[in-house]
Amino acid sequence: MKKRVNWRPYIAGALVGVLATLSVIVSTQALGKTQFLGASTTFVRAAGFVEQAVDPEHVKKNPYFLKEKVKIDWQFMLIVGIFLGALAAALLDGSFKIEAVPPVWRERFGGSIGLRAVAAFAGGIVAMFGARLADGCPSGHGLSGLMQLSVSGFIALACFFGAGALMAALVYRSRGGAR
Amino acid sequence: MNEQWLGLITGIGFGALLQQGRVLRFEKQVGAMLLRDMTIMKFMMSAILVGMVGVHLAVGSGLAQLSPKATQIGANVAGGILFGLGWAIMGFCPGTSVGAVAEGRWHALFAIAGMIVGAALYAEAYPYLEKNLLTIGGLGKLTLPGVLGMSAWAVIPSLGVLFILIFVFFEKKGL
Numbered sequence: 001m002k003k004r005v006n007w008r009p010y011i012a013g014a015l016v017g018v019l020a021t022l023s024v025i026v027s028t029q030a031l032g033k034t035q036f037l038g039a040s041t042t043f044v045r046a047a048g049f050v051e052q053a054v055d056p057e058h059v060k061k062n063p064y065f066l067k068e069k070v071k072i073d074w075q076f077m078l079i080v081g082i083f084l085g086a087l088a089a090a091l092l093d094g095s096f097k098i099e100a101v102p103p104v105w106r107e108r109f110g111g112s113i114g115l116r117a118v119a120a121f122a123g124g125i126v127a128m129f130g131a132r133l134a135d136g137c138p139s140g141h142g143l144s145g146l147m148q149l150s151v152s153g154f155i156a157l158a159c160f161f162g163a164g165a166l167m168a169a170l171v172y173r174s175r176g177g178a179r
Numbered sequence: 180m181n182e183q184w185l186g187l188i189t190g191i192g193f194g195a196l197l198q199q200g201r202v203l204r205f206e207k208q209v210g211a212m213l214l215r216d217m218t219i220m221k222f223m224m225s226a227i228l229v230g231m232v233g234v235h236l237a238v239g240s241g242l243a244q245l246s247p248k249a250t251q252i253g254a255n256v257a258g259g260i261l262f263g264l265g266w267a268i269m270g271f272c273p274g275t276s277v278g279a280v281a282e283g284r285w286h287a288l289f290a291i292a293g294m295i296v297g298a299a300l301y302a303e304a305y306p307y308l309e310k311n312l313l314t315i316g317g318l319g320k321l322t323l324p325g326v327l328g329m330s331a332w333a334v335i336p337s338l339g340v341l342f343i344l345i346f347v348f349f350e351k352k353g354l
Contacts, residue, residue: 013229016196018229034245080190082197123267128297133254150247159258
């Protein structure tokens with residue numbers, strides 16, 4: 001029995017390839033600086049803004065904030081755009097759904113929002129520390145890195161998925177091989 | 180047009196496509212890591228397939244410049260592994276977390292809060308890391324064609340064929 005191919009991820013992905021191409025051309029022509037898709041540097045800037053509100057002197061002295069510059073730049077607005085674009089698309093096709101605990105998580109760990117919150121928060125800390133150390137995330141290293149055939153992109157993406165698969169197998173596969 | 184508007188418009192397109200590709204969801208990201216559902220791989224590899232042709236055509240015609248990230252073996256590997264470990268628990272990557280909240284999966288807010296804290300901790304650690312881990316295996320801005328001594332136009336079709344074979348494999352296995 002042959003299942004019908006779901007073309008959705010292929011078509012949407014291919015269009016991201018078109019978008020990335022248009023983006024590098026338009027940004028180079030309009031801004032004089034080629035902009036590639038990326039996301040994780042924006043979290044550094046967001047952290048910088050939060051810290052600035054508490055202790056501006058500390059942010060001014062930190063070499064990493066000085067290097068990445070705490071400002072609303074192209075990528076920061078890209079992230080704001082991702083939110084708006086995803087919201088519009090989800091509302092238009094009716095796939096918007098309020099969800100407090102992801103179904104896969106619920107199956108393994110139950111419906112506690114508190115447990116999910118603690119895990120997501122801790123996972124987020126580790127992942128972002130790693131992304132900044134690696135100098136990119138699946139967008140910057142994965143998409144933009146591989147589009148440019150960058151060696152660092154291949155190395156980082158292999159490590160992302162390798163370590164992700166290992167951790168996922170440890171965490172989500174129930175003992176006794178129920179699945 | 181200024182930098183911020185251009186970023187916003189590009190992001191709206193990116194967010195809509197991420198949402199339509201159905202890759203913003205926890206189950207799709209963890210599904211790929213469990214090797215059960217390759218939706219995000221299909222999406223990423225399709226984007227890379229088209230994007231590597233497009234970007235290299237744009238660069239070849241002088242319309243854009245390549246800007247590859249430097250290869251730093253120590254940091255790329257250690258950071259990549261840390262990212263992967265956290266990613267599996269969090270179930271989102273930095274770009275998709277924001278889109279997931281927009282889709283109604285508000286639990287991604289906890290992941291976003293964690294990532295902002297992670298970025299802040301990295302900023303504190305950076306002065307120390309700069310002197311050790313970040314100095315290991317620094318090889319500069321390497322690209323695959325550069326390392327292989329080949330033209331990008333020899334590498335791109337080979338990778339393209341490989342990606343398509345992987346797509347055929349995914350579909351045959353119903354992944």
